[in-house]
Amino acid sequence: MKTGLRWACALGAMALPGLAMAADFDGSKLSPLWGVPFAGILLSIALMPLLTPVFWHHHFGKVAAAWALVFLVPFALMYGLQVAGTSLVHALLAEYIPFIILLTALFTVAGGIHIRGNLHGSPALNTAILAIGSVLASFMGTTGASMLLIRPLIRANDNRVHRAHVIVFFIFIVSNAGGSLTPLGDPPLFLGFLKGVDFFWTVKHIFPETLFLVGALLVIFHVLDTWYYRKEGVLPMDPTPDTPRLAFDGAVNFLLLGGVVGLVLLSGFWKSPVVFDIAGTEVGLPGIVRDIGLIGITLLSLQITSAKVHEDNQFSWGPMLEVAKLFAGIFLTIIPVIAMLKAGAQGPFGAIVSAVTRPDGTPIPAMYFWATGALSSFLDNAPTYLVFFNTAGGDPQALMTTLAPTLAAVSAGAVFMGANTYIGNAPNLMVKAIAEDRGVKMPSFFGYMLWSGAILIPLFIAMTFIWFR
Template sequence: MRGNTLFSSVIWALPFTGIILSMAICPLIAPRLWSQHYGKIIAAWCFGLLAFVFIISGWKPTFSLSLHSLNDHYLPFIILVAGLYSIAGGIKIRIQTPGTPLSNTIFLGLGSLLASVLGTTGAAMVLIRPFMEMNAHRNIRRHQIMFFIFSVANIGGSLTPIGDPPLYIGFLQGVPFFWTTLHLLFPFLAIFIPLMIIFYWVDFYFYRKEDPITERFHGEYAPASKERLIEIDGIPNILAILGVIALVIISSLWPQKFVTWSDWTVGDAIRNIGIIIIALSSYKLTSPLIRIDNNFDWHPVQEIAKIFAGIFITVTPVIEMLKLGNNGPFHTLSAFLMPNGAPKNNGFFWIAGGLSAWLDNAPTYLVFFHFAGGDAGTLTTTFAKTLTAISAGAVFMGALTYIGNAPNFMIKSIAEESGIKMPSFFGYIAWSAVILLPLLWLVSFFFS
């Protein structure tokens, strides 16, 4: 594991920190400025970083940083997110039952399991709209969206390598497919079951505070006797999502370099081009009435594209500093995680997870995978508990912030487009800390 020695000072973390603070503070003190110009603010931090790299090292490192960040990592990320979002917009699920604490808990439970099959992004994009429609008669709904992020968009993806990007990175590094299922099952149950119990009682509390059930509730949301419980329009798009998942899985079969100037493999090119073709075909062939019924628009993807372009560029120096290990600014972290050369499992869980809440969790997972030795054969046998700790931390703690995992911010944006007022950046962290940190502490006992 070697990092770029250009980024040997913590000062290079300032642009990334600036973006995080801008996202957290600007919507609170200057909401109008942020909503109209957030893309320009993020671009300013990026250009500031690239300008300093250019001044210090010239155009080659500047170009290399831009290419590595955008072409090798950001482009595959946004292709997958935008592709799944577009395809999911052509699926209309109607659930003919109103949202009650029990039905909502069942929905989140099943949706979380589906996330390990469709991936957290795919499951979130397919299920968020029907979940909101189930609860359209409810006045207090933002807690439901937050628990949806906790469960479907994050924790639910922990049982297979296609469930969440960090686990897929592990699969590409040689971790067997079903190793993930076997070793993360009990940590998953330890956090998932209490989370569903907490959600039921939180939703029950707010349900009791609602106004009395109205005539509109009876007429619009109570199913007629001959109606099916679930109706689905756009079924071919479910096959399209499965096609995207298949492309993700098989892309590892072609590890040869695609071009010399990029880290893309032949499999990466097949996957990315294939996703674009499937998404465009889905968009052209799906009835526009389904997308109209879904209130589909591109604003959430545009927001994700701008924000994560900035994050991917400015996070690169932070990742490089972590890769430097004992020779970098985080040498005390390396010494803490590997005292006397033996991995400290609880430390890996909390630190890999904590950083995954703020950095992109896939490269963060990869860094700590190499911190622990980097050999899949050893990490899945002798140090299986260490790899389990890294995996659980990266996936579970992606729920702690809006930027911890790709679907989080998109779900927030979709909910706000539908009129649900979501917590601020720090407000969400307060909710997630109160609810998730005690459960994460419980999970940490698996790694003691």
């Protein structure tokens, strides 16, 4: 589910190399019913804010915990406490904790940078911010770019009547599509890099697709925002006072942001034989150093950033807490779903895996694009990428050469289609939470999918016929 998962990093994500599921139970033997808790938490995120908004606002953490227990308790009864405990520890140590540490670091550091000055949210300015964010996303991750630019963008449009569409396109472009050109941009590409895919392979092979998607979205957005802008007529007085010039307060956090990027890259390049086994989960020294370093950067940012910068940014921990609680439930309930997918053609979801291959055994790039993208819209895109990377043979040299169209399809599907839902990528939900915290009325879960269905899906269909036939 991409769960948005991991990176969030702005390294776009970036999140972490330790994605392998604990293999103490056979996913091919599981019933699809084990996916009910995961479906339940997704439906809760989608429906409860609409049906019971007050209850959801105060108790969404309890709802996420309840669905996690709906999975864990029967799982422990059927497979034993040891297997359940091993799976729980793996999900926490190898995935959730590093994910949250990285997100928290990016959230804190970016929240300590205040762009002083009054930007006026005209269609031209809004389009320019989205374009800049799309470039930054591949170098500082979709999460980093999102956290850096979302507050200035909201502030620039604080006198606009129609603002939700600005945030929706920000999620499309900055929180997703922009992170497609380097392993720094999004977690699945980083995993491909760790598997042996060249650092610059992606930019060489899906740059045209990225340029098409981002370019088309920018054009559509500019036309739509211009229509809204003219429809609003004379704008009310801008509540943000004008200042003589733009400037950065808390600029030292840019150095800390560079430190975050450096630590994530270090954990990918550094190969250490030192590994600690914690209840069946192997935790490598590079990952430990990375996480300790990220915690240190988070605390340092809080220490050196003035209270006024946080106040000017309207910084609060609400959005971070919401993401942390919801993704805790998601990371746990997704355990059996990923196990069933990893079982391949022999598992409960074998029809999905088999659908991407022709009778003669050759891959179908278009099917890889849509299968990877569809699952990445609701599941963690990082393990989804690995599933189809391995389904296509798992040999990075072959995938980068003779099977390049297939690897391009998997890469594009995992990154681009994370924009299809709020839970497709971690930055999506964070941006939504920050926007709502700042008074922007965002579309509901299904309302957002109407936007993505109307705008993104036709573009993905066009891309299929142009590049993935």
